[in-house]
Every structure is written in C-alpha cells, then in structure tokens.
Amino acid sequence: MSGHGTPIPMTSRPCGPLKGEANVPGDKSISHRSLILGAMAVGKSHITGLLLGEDVLDTAKAMRAFGATVTDHGHGEWTVEGVGVGGFAEPEGVIDCGNSGTGVRLIMGAMATSPITATFTGDASLNGRPMGRVTDPLALFGTQSVGRKGGRLPMTLVGAADPVPVRYVVPVPSAQVKSAVLLAGLNAPGQTVVIEKEATRDHTERMLAGFGATITVEQTDEGRVITLTGQPELKPQTIVVPRDPSSAAFPVCAAIITPGSDVLVPNIGLNPTRAGLFTTLQEMGADLTYENLREEGGEPVADLRAKFSPNLKGIAVPPARAASMIDEYPVLSVVASFAQGVTDMQGVKELRVKESDRIDAMAKGLRAAGVTVEEGDDWWRVTGLGHGNVAGGVTVASVLDHRIAMAFMVMGMASQKPMTVDDGSPIATSFPIFEKLMGDLGAQLVRNTA
Ligand code: S3P
Numbered sequence: 001m002s003g004h005g006t007p008i009p010m011t012s013r014p015c016g017p018l019k020g021e022a023n024v025p026g027d028k029s030i031s032h033r034s035l036i037l038g039a040m041a042v043g044k045s046h047i048t049g050l051l052l053g054e055d056v057l058d059t060a061k062a063m064r065a066f067g068a069t070v071t072d073h074g075h076g077e078w079t080v081e082g083v084g085v086g087g088f089a090e091p092e093g094v095i096d097c098g099n100s101g102t103g104v105r106l107i108m109g110a111m112a113t114s115p116i117t118a119t120f121t122g123d124a125s126l127n128g129r130p131m132g133r134v135t136d137p138l139a140l141f142g143t144q145s146v147g148r149k150g151g152r153l154p155m156t157l158v159g160a161a162d163p164v165p166v167r168y169v170v171p172v173p174s175a176q177v178k179s180a181v182l183l184a185g186l187n188a189p190g191q192t193v194v195i196e197k198e199a200t201r202d203h204t205e206r207m208l209a210g211f212g213a214t215i216t217v218e219q220t221d222e223g224r225v226i227t228l229t230g231q232p233e234l235k236p237q238t239i240v241v242p243r244d245p246s247s248a249a250f251p252v253c254a255a256i257i258t259p260g261s262d263v264l265v266p267n268i269g270l271n272p273t274r275a276g277l278f279t280t281l282q283e284m285g286a287d288l289t290y291e292n293l294r295e296e297g298g299e300p301v302a303d304l305r306a307k308f309s310p311n312l313k314g315i316a317v318p319p320a321r322a323a324s325m326i327d328e329y330p331v332l333s334v335v336a337s338f339a340q341g342v343t344d345m346q347g348v349k350e351l352r353v354k355e356s357d358r359i360d361a362m363a364k365g366l367r368a369a370g371v372t373v374e375e376g377d378d379w380w381r382v383t384g385l386g387h388g389n390v391a392g393g394v395t396v397a398s399v400l401d402h403r404i405a406m407a408f409m410v411m412g413m414a415s416q417k418p419m420t421v422d423d424g425s426p427i428a429t430s431f432p433i434f435e436k437l438m439g440d441l442g443a444q445l446v447r448n449t450a
Contacts, residue, residue, distance in 0.1 A: 007425060008447055008449065010435075010446070012419050014392075014412065014417070014418065015413050021263075022266075026049040027242050028430050031053075040084065040186065043082065058098040059103040066089055066091055076241075088110070094121055097121070099126055101354070109138065110186075112180075113188050114159040126153060127148075127152055129355075142164060143160045169196075170196045178200060179204040186228070189231055191230065194228075243268050248268045249277050251441060255308065256312070257312075258414045259414070260308055261306070267303065285312050286309040290305075314336055326354075330404055333407070337411070345382075358404065360375075369415060371383070371384075394419065397421070413443055
C-alpha cells in the first residue's frame, strides 16, 4: 500500500487582508480525462495547463503502464501518444492510483473491455473506498473482478474479451461511475447507454465528443440519457485544461471570511455542473462577482473577484445543487461557521465516501474549533457564529484528504486562534502550489517540521 510519506503538520494563523491574484492550477477532472482519452486515441495529443498534482501524475504513470507514450515537456505541457480504443497493453506491475478515486475508477472503465488483466491499489484512503459501484456495471460488459471484502482495493480486473454493450442507470450521483461505463463502452460494439437521474459533471461527454466519438445526450423523464456508439477511432486533440473551480474555492472562500480581503481568481471554468458553490456563496451574501464573463472551448469562463463579506447569512443549500458542488462542502462549512444563522446541507450522502467521510471529518474539526454541527446519514447543519467569533486554536485530523486539510487552513486565516492540521501532505494531490499561492496573497501558513 502506498501512502503520502511522512505527515506534514501545518498551521494557518489569523492573518491580515488577502490581496492580489490567485492563479490556481488546472482542473483535476479534465486533467485525468485528457491523459486517459489521449491514451485511447490514435496519434499524439497535446495538453497544456495539466494539473501537476499527485493524483494526475499517478494517472500519467498508469497510462504509460498500459502502453501509451506520455511525455512531460515541462510547465504543464504534455503529449500523449495513444494506442487506440482497445489497444491497451497488459501492465507488468500493479497500478497504484495513490489517493485518486477518479484515476482508479476511470482507468478501470478504460481497460475493462480489453482482453487484459490489471491489478489496482492505492493509499489507505483509496483502499477504503467502494469500487463495487464501478465493477457492478463493468460486469455487465463481461468484465470480471476480484477484490477485498466490500469491493475494496487492491483489486484485479480481467477485461472482457468479447464485450457486449450495456444500458445502465447509475444508482448514485457519480461522474466517476458514469465515466467508467462510458469509457468501457468505447470498446464494446453497438450502443452503450448510461442514464443519470441527476446531472453530474459532464466533462467525459464533452471530451468524448471532442475526440470524435459519436455521443448524444437527451433529457427525458428518466433523466439524462447518454448514448455512445462503440468502437470509434478517437482522433488526437489539442487540449487547454481550464483552471479548477474546486481549487478556486479555497482562495475565494478565504477572501470572503478574512477582513479587508480583495482577491481576483482569473480564468475559472464555470461549467454549470461544477459551479454550484459560487451560486451558494452569493445566496449567503458573499461579495463575489464574475468579471470578464466569456466562452472558451465551449465552456463559460470568468475571472472571479471575491471580497471580504461582513454580512454572511446561513441558508438551506438546495439538494438538487449537491452534485455541482460536491467537492466544495468542506470549505463551504467553514464559510458557514463565519455566517449568522444555520446553513443546512441536505442530500449529501456521497460526502461520506470521498477521500474521507467528509461530514465526519469536518464535523469533528469544526466542533473542536467551537462551532456547532449536527449531522445525519445524508445531511449536516452548521450553526454560524458570525465574523470574529470562531475560536479555532486546535489541531485537527486531515484524514488523508486534501480538501479537509485546505478547508481547515482557510478557517485558520479568520478564526481567533490558529488552526493546525496533523498532516498537510495530501494537499499535493490536487493543489501542489496551495501554500505558496495563499502565502503570496497574505496568508500565514507554516509547516511545523521538527
Ligand atoms: C470526479 C467526480 C466526483 C468528484 C471527484 C472528481 C470526476 O466524484 O467528487 O473529485 O472527475 O469525475 P464522484 O463521481 O464520486 O461523485
């Protein structure tokens, strides 16, 4: 089992205003998909702005293990020479996806309909996460799998030699499951149909179309019906990875709760399947504006300006919005702590099976810092204390979860006393420049190394 090496305790001290420009890294979801689809195309794809986080680097390594030529040209410029749909080679070693659920689940889908066998593992967080949600639909194609109890990694998949197309209604709102089925459908003859009741991030659909696959999306009474025609020849692409709205969430929320702040976060993709947090913050009374709203590569993009917002109020976050901000609830719960009144978050069961049980991890840390949190299986409620009233002054566990670590670092910027996480090393999975970027804005983050 891999891990993150030596834990790095990290402290965030209350700081003065955050000011300046925050150039956050490339989108994690799109970075994974660029490498995987590039590896399934015939010819050389060019990628710029790739996220250089550990999660994505693990996917790059995996694509090499399956036979693609993946080259790092420096500064986020990469090329991928693909082997074509159905062209994956059998990897010689175990595929270690580190901390990344997206990496392992999408790669399982991509190899599931080729006549090869591969064994997958990850770190302690990933090896505790459910994989049955992916291997169940893959079994319909003819893929076999054997893993640990409860469908946990390490796990071996034997790809289907004669795959059949599948019609699958995704039982949980998960872009990873949807994407795994679509990637498996690429090498099945005929049409694979995936139906999702609630829309989740649609990068796979958009990118498959970009790579030349025949794919249609229809909104029906059953939900979003996605139909993919199998066995296309995917054409290599030039991909400019947009900046990650899920990473932008941290400087945006930090500015909103830290007195006197004014931060510009340029070039953020505002795909509606990802932008739910920003709508929620505006509803809470945050001074958050979109500047220079434009369209790039078929996606809405804007520069976000976030300013200190003295009159935040708690709200009920509509459950229908959950999928579009699923990774942002940890940092939203921090903002909610600085608001007046209750922030109610319903329909968020998926938070319990992320890199950690995010409701549990945040509730424990917020309570330790003086905030009242109530929770149930698929909901939680934070009672805000208002600006200046959040105590902080505690060390909390980041439980191998980057977003938990960053959320508590944001909290420390505006609480009365510093916040410490026992291990900030997971931050490198998605936002390796977090400390430098936040430090340049005026945050006081320190590593407590002996
Ligand atoms: C992702 C989908 C989401 C999200 C994850 C990235 C993706 O997971 O939490 O960070 O890139 O498809 P689920 O599919 O489990 O909701």
